[in-house]
Amino acid sequence: MTISVGYSIAIIAVCVVCTFLERALPFLLFGGREVPKIVKYLGRILPMAVMATLVVYCLRSTTFDAMGNFLPQIIAVAVVAALHLWRKNTFLSIVVGTAVYMVLVQLVF
Amino acid sequence: MKQTFLYAFRRTVPIMLGFFPLGLAYGVLMESIGYNFLWSTLTSLTVLAGSLQFLMVEFFVNGTPLITVALLALLLNSRHIFYGISFVERFRSFGSGSRLFLIYSLSDESYSLHCAHKPQEGVDEKWAHLFSAGFVLFYWLVFTFMGGLVGQLITFDTTGIDFSLTALFVVILIDQLREAKTMLPAAIAVVSGIVCILLFGAANFILPSLLITVAVLCLLRPRLEQYTVEEEVAA
Numbered sequence: 001m002t003i004s005v006g007y008s009i010a011i012i013a014v015c016v017v018c019t020f021l022e023r024a025l026p027f028l029l030f031g032g033r034e035v036p037k038i039v040k041y042l043g044r045i046l047p048m049a050v051m052a053t054l055v056v057y058c059l060r061s062t063t064f065d066a067m068g069n070f071l072p073q074i075i076a077v078a079v080v081a082a083l084h085l086w087r088k089n090t091f092l093s094i095v096v097g098t099a100v101y102m103v104l105v106q107l108v109f
Numbered sequence: 110m111k112q113t114f115l116y117a118f119r120r121t122v123p124i125m126l127g128f129f130p131l132g133l134a135y136g137v138l139m140e141s142i143g144y145n146f147l148w149s150t151l152t153s154l155t156v157l158a159g160s161l162q163f164l165m166v167e168f169f170v171n172g173t174p175l176i177t178v179a180l181l182a183l184l185l186n187s188r189h190i191f192y193g194i195s196f197v198e199r200f201r202s203f204g205s206g207s208r209l210f211l212i213y214s215l216s217d218e219s220y221s222l223h224c225a226h227k228p229q230e231g232v233d234e235k236w237a238h239l240f241s242a243g244f245v246l247f248y249w250l251v252f253t254f255m256g257g258l259v260g261q262l263i264t265f266d267t268t269g270i271d272f273s274l275t276a277l278f279v280v281i282l283i284d285q286l287r288e289a290k291t292m293l294p295a296a297i298a299v300v301s302g303i304v305c306i307l308l309f310g311a312a313n314f315i316l317p318s319l320l321i322t323v324a325v326l327c328l329l330r331p332r333l334e335q336y337t338v339e340e341e342v343a344a
Contacts, residue, residue, distance in 0.1 A: 001142070001143040001144065001169070002143075002169075002170060002171075002172065003169065003172040007172060008144070008148070008169060010175060011165060011168045011169065011173070011175070011178055012151070012152055012155060012156065012165070014175050014178045014179050014182065015156045015158075015161055015165060015178065015182045016155045016156055017179075018179055018182040018183050018186065019156055019157070019158050019161060019182060019186050019189070020212070020213060022183065022186050022187060022189045022190050023189045023190075023192065023193060023212050023213065023215040024193070024212045025190050025193065026190070026191075026192075026193030026194045026196075026197050027193050027197055027200070027208070027212055030194075030197045031197060031201070035197055035198055038327065038330070039194060039197075040198075041330055041333075041334055041337060042194055042323065042326065042327070043194045043195040043196075043197065043198070044195070044337040045294050045326055045333060045336075045337055046191060046194060046195055046294070046323070046326070047195055047224040047285065048282070048285045048286070048289060048294045048295050048298075049294040049295060049297060049298040049322050049326065050188070050191060050192070050220075050224075050298070050319070051221065051224065051278055051281050051282040051285060051295070052282055052294070052295040052296075052298035052299050052302070053188070053298045053299075053301075053302055053315065053318060053319060053322065054217060054221070054278045055275065055278045055279055055282055055299075056298070056299060056302035056303065056306070056314075056318070057302075057315055058274065058275035058278060059275065060306055060311040060314065061311055072269075073275075076272060076275075076276070077275070077276075077279055080276045080279045080280060081279060081283060084279070084280050084283050084284075085283065085287075090120070090123070090280050090284075091119075091122060091123065093276065093279075093280050094123040094126070094273050094276040094277055094280060095123075095126070095273075097272065097273075097276040097279075098126065098269070098270060098272045098273040098276055101269045101272040101276075102268065102269035102270060102272070104269070105268055105269040106266055106268050106269060
């Protein structure tokens with residue numbers, strides 16, 4: 001440890017407060033009253049947009065300078081998507097897709 | 110209740126797979142800078158935000174000023190602001206203790222599970238959310254604890270196992286696309302994400318990307334509103 005225990009705890013405390021405040025913000029703003037129509041609309045339309053953003057977020061470090069930096073991701077995502085469209089089994093899609101990805105990054109590329 | 114518990118366990122197994130290498134890596138990393146398993150477990154229990162916890166390692170090493178810590182924490186987790194919007198009404202009837210727990214535990218993974226939940230026979234809605242978020246928290250705690258304590262002993266190659274979280278998001282997105290009457294929100298988010306990565310870089314893209322997505326979705330509301338079903342009316 002290069003800093004004191006007290007300062008370490010202060011860092012944790014600041015991160016706890018900031019994280020909680022962001023998670024609580026919509027509830028603080030709209031929790032006690034009728035939710036505005038535009039916010040209701042966003043609440044229903046956002047999950048699909050956020051999930052798509054999270055997929056992009058997970059793949060953000062992909063680069064196209066070498067095959068090993070993009071082919072494993074593309075192949076594994078395609079396997080997950082195809083398997084899930086075909087069998088509709090969440091667990092199967094994730095386990096097989098992850099196994100394919102691990103084989104690709106560890107053994108192939 | 111037992112059925113709800115099992116339902117929550119089954120749907121959180123992919124997250125257990127993904128958290129295994131992440132939690133271990135975090136525990137090992139903290140241990141390597143002189144913060145033992147008590148520190149990593151305490152941080153996982155209180156902060157409960159993976160990407161921020163990895164950034165906090167830099168704060169501990171450098172003794173970063175608290176104002177910088179606050180700004181970086183707010184920026185890195187800014188996407189969480191958008192998560193609660195979908196659940197303000199659903200969580201309202203849950204009681205304040207349950208609601209506080211669900212807000213505190215609203216990570217990317219819990220949020221995805223809350224979005225994917227569909228009412229079904231024998232599964233209590235409130236407890237389905239509570240148990241699911243509880244399992245996610247539990248896995249994170251156990252694996253960071255293990256990482257700090259015995260992480261160095263694990264020798265088999267887990268490289269790539271964290272792809273299970275990517276796969277989870279892909280699967281939930283496909284389920285949403287299958288049920289939705291329009292794919293436009295996902296298309297807007299992907300285009301906005303790619304454009305923002307090119308403009309702002311992979312490390313800083315997510316906040317501008319979400320802001321642009323929200324703005325475009327608001328502009329397109331006259332067109333898109335018909336595709337979102339009012340739950341009260343639908344019943």
